[in-house]
Amino acid sequence: MELRIEEHVLLKQTDFGPVEKKLNQHKVFLKNTAGEWRHVGYVGTRAFLPLSGFPPELVASVSDACAKELGRKLESVSPPPSKREIEALASNE
């Protein structure tokens, strides 16, 4: 897995010129099978936060790779419930 992590910053305009302000999160990019870098999520203060549509099966391995890259532990955050889980809730299974 090829992973790239970038610090997420914003530029704030001040009277002294633009100042970079940190957002306390990182952008996570992954190289897909076609060799293209794609933005797949963020690393916040506690966990890897995948974007919509990111395969739930890959969340754990990307989270581990981010933890290794950043040198800190990351919690495991469950992805949002799938359609199947929502259907089960609706039918009281």
Added chain:
Amino acid sequence: MPLLGDTGQGATATFGTSSLSLAVTKILIGEISIDMLDVSVLATTDYLEMIASDLKKTPEVTLDFVFVTSATAPVVGGAAETMTVTFPQRTGETAAATLVGTAQFTSFKLPDLQLGQIQAGQCKWKYNGDTGPTYTKATV
């Protein structure tokens, strides 16, 4: 000419510290606005003459989601954190457009409970102007 425009399918809302995982059905983004100040003088004719005020007003974002009783709920008035709306990523884009800044949850509506209706929750957050909010266009 290539087709333009896209729907909201694939958009994401993420929360940098609370790390909430919500099954989002709708993201309503409020407007960023600025007041205009009347600087008309006695010599002014026809229209009011106006200049923009100094500071912009930040948007409030409303999130509708399928409510799951086992999921962690938003904390109204909790500590400020980075809240990011990531727009759907189109083919050819390396990174999608984003609206990001520090914000706090201002409201949380638990679902109404009735027969034949999926439990739906709603929460709102307002960017606090400390960092951002900034809209960044997609990277191609």
